[in-house]
Amino acid sequence: MYRATDFDPSDPMSMYQAAMRNGRGRNFDEYFRCYPIAMLPGPDRPDANHGGKVFLPPSALDKLTRLHITYPMLFELKNNKVKTQTHAGVLEFIAEEGKIYLPYWLMQTLVLEPGDLVQVQSTDLPLGTFIKLQPQDVSFLDISDPKAVLENAFRNFACLTTGDTFTFSYNDTTYSIAVLETKPENPKNAICTLETDLSVDFAPPIGYEEPSRKTSGTSTPRSMTGGLAGKGGVVHAQGSMAQAINYASIAPSAPGAPVASVHFSGSGNRLAPRKGKAAASRSETPVDTPKSAPPRAVNGPQPLRLGPGKLFFGYAVTPVKKKEDGEAEKESVHFAGSGQTLRKKKGDGKDK
Missing domain, CATH: 3.10.330.10 (Vcp-like ATPase; Chain A, domain 2)
Structure with missing residues (x-):
């Protein structure tokens, strides 16, 4: 026993040190009968069953208070029978005396059955990073x-x-x-x-497999010889899409192909003759001629009937030819004639 003269009652630090020497600094270390939270008396606690906190009896709170164990109260749980251990917090002190209620996954981790003894010790853990x-x-x-x-x-x-x-x-x-x-x-x-x-x-979930990357049959490979023409892609003649749509037979550049389009292929007539030429002596009245059905276009862009999952990105691009350097661009001159006025300008002499 420590006498009253072992510490100074007026000094709080001296009183605390004396209390520690008197046994109040020991860790919490008790044994309880464990049960799953599903067996806890009262309303169901589904959220508590999927957490990391346990239910202890009120006597445990009284002892923890006397041992000056403050928040957060963390515990090391041990099953000495099979030498397993883990850690948990405490949710409430409402269990019956001598019992502890654990989430089911904690009982599986400790390899415990309802009614087994589990050792509960207070501990300190570092803050996780x-x-x-x-x-x-x-x-x-x-x-x-x-x-x-x-x-x-x-x-x-x-x-x-x-x-x-x-x-x-x-x-x-x-x-x-x-x-x-x-x-x-x-x-x-x-x-x-x-x-x-x-x-x-x-980490990747158990059973997860990376999706295999398969080359799609609709991709158009880049031409190895032409590169890019006019900043547009060139369709490869041997590509899978070119074979699927028979590109060689419908391409505008196919040998022996007629004109790409027959629409608006007639000739036009002017209402007024060009300047410097004699007026046309023949009648400008068009003569009715029997109309014939326009020939069907056999070349040029044809309707594509592609199977599901296929794309077509257009025909080969023909770049526009640029004018040679130094060639003067001819521009027509509009309204270049001289004008006339009915009034005479100031300063002109009067007619005599």
Whole structure:
């Protein structure tokens, strides 16, 4: 026993040190019978079953208070029978005396059955800075915004341990996530996730396969000899699309092909003769002639009937020829005649 003279009652620090020497600085270390949260009396707690916090009896809170263990209260859970351990926080102190209620994934991690003994010790963990996760199923990729979903799920966790596989629920679906790596590194291989800026990285989900890249049959290869003509692509004569549409027979440059189009192929008549030429002596009245059906175009752009999943990017581009350097561009001169006025200008002499 320590006497009253062992500390100064007026000095708070001296009183605290005396209390520590009196045994109040020991860690919380107790054994409880474990049960899943589904067996907790009262209303269902589906959210608590997909988190990292446990339910302890009220006597545990009283002892934690006397041991001066403050927030956040983190615990190391051990199954000494099979030498497994993990870490968890506490959600509420409403369990029956001698019992602890755990999320089902924690019981699986510790290899516990309902009614088994589990050792609970208070501990301290560093604030996490990095964590690497691996989804256990490819269905995790169906979540449109996994970052926001995980941020919401982490609210039910106080700490995470390397090697654990925790669960969370989203849209009535339960997802399993394995913890592959945590930083900073420490002997307990666990981190605290409360009030910290945590960077998250993902490994490919189990069962995920990279999609194979298949060359599409609709792609048009670039010509090896022509390159680009007039900044437009050149269709390769031996390409798969050219073969599919029989490009050699419908191309405008096919040998022996007639004119590309027969529309508007008639001759025009002028209403007034050109300047300097005599007026046409013949009658300008057109003579009715029997109309014949215009010949059908056998060349030029033809209607393409492509199968599903195929594209056609047009015919070969013929660049426009540019005028030679130094050639003067002839421009017609409009309104170049001299004008006349009915009034005489000022200063002109009057007629005598």
